[in-house]
Amino acid sequence: MAVYTHLGAEALARLIGEYALGELISAKGIAEGVSNSNWLVETTKGRFILTMYERRIDTAQLPFFLGLLDHLAAKGCAVPATIHDRSGAAFRHVDGKAVALIEFLPGVSPSVPTAEQARSAGAAIARVHLAAKDFDGNRTNDLAPADTLAILEKCGAEKLATIDPELPAILPLASDLVAHWPQDLPGSIIHSDLFPDNVLMLGGEVSGMIDFYFACNDAMAYDLAVTHAAWCFPEGTYDAALGHALVAGYESIRSLEKTERDALPLLARGACLRFIASRAEDWLDTPPDAQVLRKDPMEFVRRWQFYDDAGREAFE
Ligand SMILES: Nc1ncnc2c1ncn2[C@@H]1O[C@H](COP(=O)(O)OP(=O)(O)OP(=O)(O)O)[C@@H](O)[C@H]1O
Ligand SMILES: N[C@@H](CCO)C(=O)O
Structure with missing residues (x-):
């Protein structure tokens, strides 16, 4: 629909x-x-x-x-x-x-990506970061951590608990994340929503990236973290081969600086927060009998927990 x-x-x-x-x-x-x-x-x-x-x-x-x-x-x-x-x-x-x-670009979106596809996606998003550097448009990220925290606070703990009793526990964690969010990482225009369903593939290679409607100026490493959180949990649990391939593909085009590498676990939690917030808001706005599929914010609460536990190891 x-x-x-x-x-x-x-x-x-x-x-x-x-x-x-x-x-x-x-x-x-x-x-x-x-x-x-x-x-x-x-x-x-x-x-x-x-x-x-x-x-x-x-x-x-x-x-x-x-x-x-x-x-x-x-x-x-x-x-x-x-x-x-x-x-x-x-x-x-x-x-x-x-x-x-x-x-129209040829290709199909993978539902369960392979490592070869993740590698190609990593390289493709790095190419976007480099190519966008001299684009003269600007757009603020209106879903940065402080904005997404505000969305969750507006939903309120009581309503969040109707989605899942565990969901309100993200509120204090999100406040802490916002307080520690890095401001000085190298930036460009980023896609910021590069889920597998926004990538068309022909075999193992990216043939198209679509849906740039969240693109904005922000840290390039944050975009890699978004893509990591979106791609590397095909059955709900972390697939290290996908994570490794994605980062290696990215670095085949653009090397990460040390500050970016060090920030990746935090950036990935920020990525999770963004999808927790938009999914929770959509969930509460969508009647249960609507024909639109409601996306579960808890998927990204679990990914947040993974990144918290795994730290840098998730990006080796
Ligand atoms: N340039 C393109 N070439 C080929 N197919 C495309 C292209 N753009 C969109 N599509 C197809 O149309 C479908 C819907 O597009 P898209 O995901 O942009 O929808 P949307 O409603 O704008 O976005 P969303 O649901 O992600 O908010 C895609 O899954 C893809 O199959
Ligand atoms: N790709 C997002 C929706 C668009 O923000 C999600 O899966 O929650």
């Missing part, structure tokens, strides 16, 4: 007519994804992804997100470039909602 808006054949053909993409052949709604409506569009010039921005994304930030895709694609990163309309615009409006067309 990820096509929220019905777009009739005539409206679609009119929209495609605004681009130099030939004639519309077909358009199929894409079921995956929860934030936006997406269609796979085929025209006489090829295949494209049409996204209609439904919620969460402030359209004032679209020039940043779409400009970033163009910048990274031009530098050879595996990301879809934006298709601009005949007037040069990267996005348009249909019935008051912003829409954008991006390149």
Whole structure:
């Protein structure tokens, strides 16, 4: 259920007519994804992804997100470039909602990644970090630890306990993490949500990274920590071969500084906190009978505990 808006054949053909993409052949709604409506569009010039921005994304930030895709694609990163309309615009409006067309990239997202795939993902995100350094857009991370702590405090211990009685115990730990959060690690633009479902793979190699809608200026090592927390627990428990491959892949493109290595366990707990908070907030906002799958914040409470226990060993 990820096509929220019905777009009739005539409206679609009119929209495609605004681009130099030939004639519309077909358009199929894409079921995956929860934030936006997406269609796979085929025209006489090829295949494209049409996204209609439904919620969460402030359209004032679209020039940043779409400009970033163009910048990274031009530098050879595996990301879809934006298709601009005949007037040069990267996005348009249909019935008051912003829409954008991006390149269709081949590949499928792994549900249980292999070490080879993790290595390729590590290298791909390092390439993004290097390529984004001279991108001239800026966006503050609005899900940094202090923000995510504020989200959890707003939910309140009582409501958090309705999700799981153990969940409120994260509150004092989160306050402590915020107090010790490093401020001076080397930065760039980071993806900050590179879960396996945001990576397309052809065999063992990354063919595309998508969903840059949380991209922001922040520490590069934090992005590696996010990716580590998102990739390396395929069955809920830590898979050291994946972790090793991911970090080795990253360092095949960009070496980590000592301060970054030392910070990784803390950064990984910060990554867990971000997903605990957004999942808890979504959980409390989503009625149990809604058709949208609620993601369990406790998965990331357990990962937090793992990083706390394992320390640097998780990144060797
Ligand atoms: N450029 C692309 N090339 C090929 N397939 C794509 C591309 N962009 C998106 N897709 C497909 O569309 C699906 C939904 O896209 P996406 O994950 O961006 O949805 P969303 O609702 O915007 O995001 P989310 O649910 O992660 O918040 C993806 O799982 C992927 O299969
Ligand atoms: N990828 C995130 C959702 C987007 O923030 C999660 O799995 O919780």
